[in-house]
Amino acid sequence: MTAERSALPAAGPAARGPIVADMVVARRGPWSSILRTGECLTIVDLEGNQAVDFLVYDAHDTAIRYSAQQTMAAQGNIFLVAGSTLLATGGEPLLTLVDDEVGRHDTIGGACSKESNSLRYGDHTVHQHACVENFLAEGARWGLGKRDLVSNVNFYMNVPVEPDGVLGIVDGISAPGLSLTLRAERDVIVLVSNCPQVNNPCNGFDPTPVRMVVTGAPAAAR
Numbered sequence: 112m113t114a115e116r117s118a119l120p121a122a123g124p125a126a127r128g129p130i131v132a133d134m135v136v137a138r139r140g141p142w143s144s145i146l147r148t149g150e151c152l153t154i155v156d157l158e159g160n161q162a163v164d165f166l167v168y169d170a171h172d173t174a175i176r177y178s179a180q181q182t183m184a185a186q187g188n189i190f191l192v193a194g195s196t197l198l199a200t201g202g203e204p205l206l207t208l209v210d211d212e213v214g215r216h217d218t219i220g221g222a223c224s225k226e227s228n229s230l231r232y233g234d235h236t237v238h239q240h241a242c243v244e245n246f247l248a249e250g251a252r253w254g255l256g257k258r259d260l261v262s263n264v265n266f267y268m269n270v271p272v273e274p275d276g277v278l279g280i281v282d283g284i285s286a287p288g289l290s291l292t293l294r295a296e297r298d299v300i301v302l303v304s305n306c307p308q309v310n311n312p313c314n315g316f317d318p319t320p321v322r323m324v325v326t327g328a329p330a331a332a333r
């Protein structure tokens with residue numbers, strides 16, 4: 112780990128328990144991990160304004176998976192904020208957002224794909240790398256395929272809803288070094304695409320790396 116990466120956010124992983132993994136996900140790349148109950152994942156937006164497309168499954172039964180509908184209905188809000196719990200299809204708690212330095216994360220914008228890119232931005236974008244390809248490549252490690260890709264979370268992505276109901280994809284409100292921390296409420300698989308999109312402002316037109324820090328449950332909670 113380089114010196115610059117060792118500057119942990121003030122309320123971040125150091126306060127949550129012993130670090131069990133600490134790595135950087137390359138720009139445009141995928142990542143996945145198991146989190147055991149009580150472990151925390153801190154995602155650091157190293158250079159700011161980087162969308163992190165995110166899915167989560169019960170590690171023992173991947174049919175129990177993140178549900179945007181359940182999560183939004185339970186909290187009565189379409190954005191994820193500190194205190195939000197990501198729920199599964201049957202209402203099972205998967206992860207809780209225990210720390211958040213940004214204050215708004217998207218639940219409805221979905222993941223970019225070569226199909227949506229070509230529809231929105233033209234046929235010349237059909238061969239650009241996209242989040243769905245990341246999800247499929249990384250998900251295959253866990254036996255997950257296309258049917259398992261449900262509507263995902265976009266951490267650090269700013270998708271405001273206008274008064275007439277239109278969704279915007281606009282400049283992010285994150286900044287370099289800001290972070291969020293999720294606590295596992297059961298054993299889960301987290302599946303990430305560090306979004307490669309270059310056709311809209313979700314990554315500031317320049318995808319950048321993010322840092323993933325997994326911390327163990329504090330001794331008292333084991």
Ligand SMILES: [Zn+2]
Nearest residue numbers: 223242306307
């Ligand atoms: Zn994307």
